[in-house]
Amino acid sequence: MTEPIRLKLNGKEVDLHSHPMTPLLHALRNEELSPGTKYGCGEGECGACTVLLNGDAVMSCMVPLCQAEGAEVETVEGLCIDGELHPLQEAFICEGGAQCGICTPGMLMSALYFLRQPEKAPGGVREALEGNLCRCTGYTRIYQSVERAIGEAAGK
Amino acid sequence: MNTRTNINTLKCLVPFTIAEALEMKAAHPDAFPIAGGTDVMVWMNDGKMPGRTYISLHRLAGEWRHVTGTSDGGISIGALANYTDVRMNPLVIERWPLLVESARVTGALQIQNRGTLVGNVANGSPAADTVPVLMVYDAVLVLANTKGERRVPLSDFYTGYRQTIMDGSELITAIELPHAALQPNQYFRKVGTREAQAISKVVCAGGSTPGGKQFRLAWGSVAPTTIRSFKTEETLANGADAEEAWEVLKTEISPISDIRSTAEYRLRVCRRILEEFIGHQSVS
Amino acid sequence: MSIAPPYRYIGQSILRREGREKVTGASRYVDDNVIPDCLHGKTIRSTIAKGRIVDISFGEGIPWDEFIIATAKDLPRNVVVLIEQDQPALVEEFVQHKHEPILLLAHKDAGLLEDAARAITITYEEDKSAAFEIGEGSLQKEYLIEEGDIEKTFAECDVVFEEVYRTGAQEHVYIEPNGFVGWWDGDNIHLRGSHQCPYYVHKAVKTAFGLKDDRQVDILQETTGGAFGGKEDFPSTVAIHTALLARKAGRPVRMIYDRAEDMACSTKRHPSETRLRIGCTKDGKLKALDCDFRIDGGAYITLSPVVLSRGILHGSGPYKWEAARLVGKSYATNSPPYGAFRGFGAPQSLFAIESAMSALAEKLGMCPVEFRRKNFLKKGDVLPTGQALEGDPMLDAIVDKGLQMADYWNRAKKIAPIPNRGIGLSVFLHGTGFTGSGEVYLASRVALATRGDGKVEVRVSSTEMGQGTETIFPQIAAEVLGLEVDDVLFVKPQTSKVPNSGPTVASRTCSVVGRLVERAAHDLKGKLNGTPIADYHATHGETLGEAKYQAPPGLYWDDEKYRGSAYGAYSWGINIAEVTIDPVTMHPTVENFWGVYDIGTVINPTLAKGQVEGGIAQGIGWATCENVVLEEGAMINTHMTNYIIPTTMDAPPIMVDFIENPYEYGGFGSKGVGEIPMDGPGPAVLNAVSMALRRPLNKIPIIAEELLDD
Structure with missing residues (x-):
């Protein structure tokens, strides 16, 4: 069919063979590269499929695969390195930020984006997570989780 | 209820230069350009536009x-x-x-x-x-x-x-x-279904030049297209009050009822927004 | 048998057991299954609400011979068994609602499957007698609860208040849609999916395929991305469809719903209509309640009778009545069947009574808090079913704590003169576990099993769907057995491996099943008699600690007369909501929300608070923005862009606390927790909005379009 599309996934070069118009979400999932990235709506509303594309939080269901060619893609699988959880992951466990867990990977990626580029959401955590729907928590414990991770990053 | 578009029926062209993009568009006038994809991907998820050719502009x-x-x-x-x-x-x-x-x-x-x-x-x-x-x-x-x-x-x-x-x-x-000629007290009001991630039921933007010589007022979700309400702007520049301005505005908008709201609500909210806008402009 | 406080694990916020898998993306949900040689399945559905199928045509341009096509004829028994047997798994001839499944397709190419689905045309002879409103169609079920001489008592009242309250349908919006994968191995079917009641699916699949032996059906629950009742009854249909295609294909099949299909076809919260007549004295003593509670059941019975039952059993609120009559009626319509949704009828009837209590207080010129207080149930008081409350509901203490948390008096005083601002409250109760003799019929069982490594396995069919089952049961077992909590493992619910401990519904997991886990742990402890588990296991092999449900002493229910103790225990709570109305758009914003609950012993505070906060957010959504738009009975706003649930920017700060009033027969004193969070927000928000607008409202969701009537 078409040429494979090469991108860097969590630091590793990978070739994807899906159709260039396939949503990045489905390409990553169908090709078993990121089962942790979740489908929730397929229309850019729920945020469960949030990944970082060249450092920016995006909904991977809204990105045609061809547009990710050559890009750096970060997913939830890249957070935990050599078995060591990212401070955000630790915080989500400690504070009860994950319940059913289906929104968690996307929530974590939006939170990571906020940790790295807080200026994009001047209103704080609540604003940073506006694109991630959660139906279990009412969000309170998710804010606490992200704030805990921020506190730890600041050495508190 | 819809079924997704069969992606395998789609063609995707990727130009590497502006000239190439324009040539592709000339050669495929029906081809659909994609910039960020946030509309196209929604339509595809909804089963729309099967069998089409797309021109993805990301290389530019x-x-x-x-x-x-x-x-x-x-x-x-x-x-x-x-x-x-x-x-x-x-x-x-x-x-x-x-x-x-x-x-x-x-x-x-x-x-x-x-x-x-x-x-x-x-x-x-x-x-x-x-x-x-x-x-x-x-x-x-x-x-x-x-x-x-x-x-x-x-x-x-x-x-x-x-x-x-x-x-x-x-x-x-x-x-x-062009250079923005408006006073600092510009006005924007989005009437959404919620506080974030909302599609507007009514959206309005407005402003005026110093001394209220000219007004600008534009509306979304109240007509088949986004509109500038030029007549209302003129009435306001001529010193009309809210009531008079409303009489004009209601001839310029034609809201409908849809899944998000009703024609009546949109009409009433437009009137209230107009009042708020006028109040907002006169404060400065 | 008792383990006395201080506890080692009970009351501790032990970290979520499966937390690490969830935060690393390692948890496997149904759609994460990779099965070689698997086909994709798709459901073709009706486009009319009522009528007869005349013809099904398969359009051109599709290689139909490559497709697996299944219809009702392929199914040994075309039924989705639940309470009744009226719902077919696939339409044979007569369509009863829009989006009703008619035929099934499977193919290895998911894209082609979509094209094929579009190429099928079904011709109908439409029946214009379809019913879409409560009361239009036939009566599915009726209940009556009566206590005292209602008309005589009304005649003695100084004030009689009447109002009709309405609530809308609500979509669950679990973020993970429904889905199953399945395959046959000989005459045995294996199904893995997203659901909350493995044994419901088991029974439905076994019946539909006419299988003789329970062991022919193996149902596994994959990590489930939210359910809230939405994966109680509906998954049985998905499972039957998956199994049918897999059988016909002779290959594994996956049926993963996309969002629009899930929203359009799956069950919703029952819309309700409650006619209330309340009589009281002029100084605010409640005397008589006449409650006519009606729900839209949809096209098939599904769970409507039990939803109806829980509705009227909660319809009298946490108050003492001299006389009460509660009539419940579930009507058939040509809507897709309504089903279980967190609260199960109680949020609807409590919405009516709690909205009425504030409106009536206003009418009497009384404070809504004091009016309620004057009428609260106390120990020994008798409910309309004749049940005398054994425990003290401690409502005054709950209310005091709630008011204090919210700084209610100061806040109310401050905002009272400000237009478009309001504060409202609600007080409510929720019965723990199945209604009436339900738990007796369920006869739930659990087992704890020893392992050679000295650990213990918890074997239950109670599922984890975010609420904490996987964590709290090990806490309970470890507490009794004196083990490290990490040495108690939770077995993934799978019908071939765990006994039937009943469905994960009705706020029963922690209290009812938790109690069984506690008892099974005592059973095992007795057998071990002090021997370390590894040693005992080495000598005796796998040893089980077991428990089977026994009704608490004195708990009696008469199904015929609808009298007795509907529930062994009740949880109680107060909610307070503060709202602001945008004067231009009339859009209500909940600014702050407080809740204090008695759920008995709090086994795990972090998990319990998390569950309650989430339920409150759902309740606020139901009250404010969640509007299911129906067309010919079916939801048309089937996208997350147009069915609006609260985002982070909508959900208010939610403050939650507990008062622990243990229940003797609940797991370590616990009572129901899962559903009660859904009961209070509807009326609390409505009462706050009514105050803000200076006029009583009677309907949720509160839609700005309906408030703007200048």
């Missing part, structure tokens, strides 16, 4: 992802500049504050990192949040094809529901805003 970011000031105090927003690029731009923050506000309420952060202002304009949705703002700022669109460029005022761009004056051979390459 070097040329088209700009937000740059012009020598006459205006600004040029390239076809691939996304909402985040625009709302984080210091010049935009300083001179076109409503653009910051409206870009920030379009979708969520993740959408703002993908979607483009040109895409928002090209899509032609009457509910677009940035389009009334662009109209209030007297935006001009730069349309190009293999034969050349033309500039069209945004308020002349739409001819009907999701219909524009564009030719199949053309692409929008940029939006240009």
